[in-house]
Amino acid sequence: MPGDAHIIVRDLTMAYGDFVLMRDLDFRVERGDIFVIMGGSGCGKSTLLRHLIGLNEPAKGEIFYGRENFTSADRARRVELLRSVGVLYQSGALWSSMTLAENVALPLQEFTDLRPAQIREVASLKLSLVGLRGFEDYYPYQISGGMQKRAGLARAIALDPEVLFFDEPSAGLDPISSKRLDDLILELRESMGATVVVVTHELASIFAIGTNSIFLDPETRTMIASGPPLELRDRSQDPKVREFLRRGRIGGMEEVA
Template identity: 60%
Template sequence: MNADLSSPATHDAADAAQALLSVRDVTLAFGPKVIQHDISFDVKRGSIFAVMGGSGCGKSTLLKSMIGLLRPTKGEYLVGTDNYWAGTDEDRVRIGRRFGVLFQSGALWSSMTVGENVALPMQMFTTLKPHVIRQLVELKLGLVGMLHAIDQYPSELSGGMKKRAGLARAMSLDPDILFFDEPSAGLDPITSARLDELILNLRDGLGATIVLVSHELSSLFAIADDGIFLDPESKTAIAHGSPTWLRDHCENPMVHAFMHRERTDSSSHGDR
């Protein structure tokens, strides 16, 4: 299947110059099984970049690789001018501290309070004094509307509250890039819309750069301004552009079916 033309937000040399994260010719495979190949894109500073596609296309695998949990079979990830996999383990730890990750379930430690969860990265990676960490924890929780839950445990929180607490923890070290894995998964429409609004506020208020994996069209149309579409058949990116542009202008049948919620043969695959 041929790749579709990109949207007017063309991925050219000018985009590369503005890129905070650049993915270059990446191939992901488990032994002989190729998940995706020859993936390239740039994430510009301050953008909300979506990795889109149906079940089984490799969205989550690509996200795991971008945050350093899976070494690519081929290709490279550039964070600014740093090549993530080209350096030492110490280099990767240093670069990784520029990332914040919101996992699909929130991934909070159940034996810790919300405040303790948010404080943990600061305790591990900084020399800040406890009272300063407490102040920063209150600040991060205040940004996501969760200060009232600072002393509660994850078991006492709703799904949406867990996502917000997880987001506060992802922001604890003031990362350059926030990675979200299906942020709206499992949320009702109203809670999902509130989370979308929060993500936009973080982008606009803090200048955050966000990469998200999602198949929730309402969220994609509401917040993402750029992205790629992964195809499980050709195992590569077949379209670049914002979700809205892809919905309105992309003529690729696979992309059109996804953006308009039409059933395709690949819909029966399990996601990776």
């Protein structure tokens, strides 16, 4: 029976039509974890994330949020379950026809009874949390890629979610910006007490923030390792996992130390 873990994935198979992307995925994300889904490019990390938030349907298997079966829930119940979830998409996915403040405000308008002035105030707070104070009335195309990511984060935390999903947070960012984003993720988790699930192949990030992880292998089409990233690097029996994680020894050490 599903226990007290935050997210439980049981026997999940992901497929596009007849093409099986990953099979036999079994893992638990505990409350407060920073859970890293890692693996080489194109192995299905982002697809796994899409399954976790209900954008793709599993070919087989189940996903639980707490004790509740997410896979078999109906649309209305899913919406309710997802209300405690925030997602930062790979491209930021800000609504391009709205200003940053409107982007952050939309979920607040939809799901709270706050008055417009109060919503505006909360939106400003969220933007200032990610270092975008004063950018309320900018449109997404007027700011840089790194700022868009942060604005996306502000929107993701608009409703104080219990789980935050990050799809390749550092993709397309320079090392400094991506380090800052990592720090921000850590900071927000500390202060909000949220569970974080990150899809990434950036070793620096993996070691800097990950408390638990799984490793997806495109050749065997399943997960071949799970555990804290540092432990996997030092003790994994699987050469593929060690090779993947040790590649970062030179680049990643300072961050780890």
